Amino acid sequence: MPVPPVTGRLQWTDVPTQLRARLEDALDTPVADTATPAGGFGHQLAAALTLECGRRVFVKAAPDDDPLTPANVHEAAVLAALPPGAPAPDLLGIHSTAGWTAVVIAHLDGPHPDLSPASTDAEQAWALLDKLTSSPAPPSYLAAVSTIPSTAASLHGWDELAADPPADLPAAARDRLQQLVELEALWPAHAHGDRIVHGDLRADNMVRDHHRGVTFVDWAHATTGPACIDAASLAPQLVLAEHVPEDVARLLRDHPATANSPETTTAFLVALAGHWHRDARKPTPPGAPGLRAYQHRAAAASLAVIRLRLS
Ligand SMILES: Nc1ncnc2c1ncn2[C@@H]1O[C@H](COP(=O)(O)OP(=O)(O)O)[C@@H](O)[C@H]1O
Ligand SMILES: [Mg+2]
CATH class of the missing domain: 3.90.1200 (Aminoglycoside 3'-phosphotransferase; Chain: A, domain 2)
Incomplete structure (x- = not known):
C-alpha cells in the first residue's frame, strides 16, 4: 500500500491506471479535469471529476488495505439504502480493481454551508x-x-x-x-x-x-x-x-x-x-x-x- 501523504490527499494520478480506466469506462467518457475540494481530514482520494462531456461526478478511492476502504464501502451501502428525500447525494457506482476500490457519487455543486449566525x-x-x-x-x-x-x-x-x-x-x-x-x-x-x-x-x-x-x-x-x-x-x-x-x-x-x-x-x-x-x-x-x-x-x-x- 502506498504510504499516505503526510499532508493532503491522494490525487487522481495516484489511482492505479486500471481503476481509472474502469471508471472512465463505467462513466462512458474520459476524465478531463479533477479538483480536490477543501475539507475533511482523510488522506484518500476525494475528488470532483469533470468528464469530457462536461458532467461532474464525485469519487472517493483508496487501496483495499487502507482502513478507509471499508468505510467507503459502508458509505456506498448507506447511500443506496437511505430513504427517498434523505439529504444525501445518490450513489452512482462502486468499482474495485488493481487492489483499490472507488465509490462514485452524484456531484453536489456548491460550497460548504455557512453555519455562522449570518446565514440560514x-x-x-x-x-x-x-x-x-x-x-x-x-x-x-x-x-x-x-x-x-x-x-x-x-x-x-x-x-x-x-x-x-x-x-x-x-x-x-x-x-x-x-x-x-x-x-x-x-x-x-x-x-x-x-x-x-x-x-x-x-x-x-x-x-x-x-x-x-x-x-x-x-x-x-x-x-x-x-x-x-x-x-x-x-x-x-x-x-x-x-x-x-x-x-x-x-x-x-x-x-x-x-x-x-x-x-x-x-x-x-x-x-x-x-x-x-x-x-x-x-x-x-x-x-x-x-x-x-x-x-x-x-x-x-x-x-x-x-x-x-x-x-
Ligand atoms: N457528492 C459530493 N459532491 C461534491 N463535493 C463533495 C461530495 N461529497 C463530498 N464532497 C466534498 O469533498 C470533501 C471530502 O469528501 P468526504 O466525503 O467528506 O471525504 P472524507 O471522508 O475524506 O472526509 C467534503 O468535505 C466536501 O467538500
Ligand atoms: Mg469528510
Whole structure:
C-alpha cells in the first residue's frame, strides 16, 4: 500500500491506471479535469471529476488495505439504502480493481454551508435533522448499517482524563471532572435507537448545493441511534461558527431532535466532549495534520454548551 501523504490527499494520478480506466469506462467518457475540494481530514482520494462531456461526478478511492476502504464501502451501502428525500447525494457506482476500490457519487455543486449566525444554513441543517429523525429508519437502512458495529456508544474520554488530569485541562472541566465522568458513564445505556444517524456532521461534511440546498455528505460513519446524536453534535459546530453558546443551548432545548430526550442529549454531548478533550492531546496521526488543532477547538466549544446545560 502506498504510504499516505503526510499532508493532503491522494490525487487522481495516484489511482492505479486500471481503476481509472474502469471508471472512465463505467462513466462512458474520459476524465478531463479533477479538483480536490477543501475539507475533511482523510488522506484518500476525494475528488470532483469533470468528464469530457462536461458532467461532474464525485469519487472517493483508496487501496483495499487502507482502513478507509471499508468505510467507503459502508458509505456506498448507506447511500443506496437511505430513504427517498434523505439529504444525501445518490450513489452512482462502486468499482474495485488493481487492489483499490472507488465509490462514485452524484456531484453536489456548491460550497460548504455557512453555519455562522449570518446565514440560514444552520437553520436548514436543523430542519433536515428534525425531519430525518422524526421516524424510524427503514429496513433497508437498518440492514445496510448492521454490518458495521456503531462506534458512537463507545465515545468517552473524561474517565481517562480524570485518572491523570493534564495540566492544561481548562478550569471549566477541572472544576466538574467527577460530574463529567458520571454523565459520560450514562451514555452507553442511552446510545441505542432506531433513527438514522449520520455520525460525523460538520460543515465540511455538508455541501450547500445550488439546487438542493444543504445536503449531508460523507456518510462513512452512518449508523442508528437516538434521534439527538447528529443535532447534538451540530451544537459545538455552531459555537465554532460563532454562535453564542446561549443561543445554541436554546436550539438544543427547542428542536424536536434534541428537545425530546434531554438526558440522552446531555450524556452524548459530555461523552463527545470527553473524547475530543482526550484525543486532542494525542500525537498527530499521519495524513491528518489539522486534526488535533480542530479537536482542541471542538473540545472547548462543546464544553461551553455543556456548562450551560449543567448550570
Ligand atoms: N457528492 C459530493 N459532491 C461534491 N463535493 C463533495 C461530495 N461529497 C463530498 N464532497 C466534498 O469533498 C470533501 C471530502 O469528501 P468526504 O466525503 O467528506 O471525504 P472524507 O471522508 O475524506 O472526509 C467534503 O468535505 C466536501 O467538500
Ligand atoms: Mg469528510
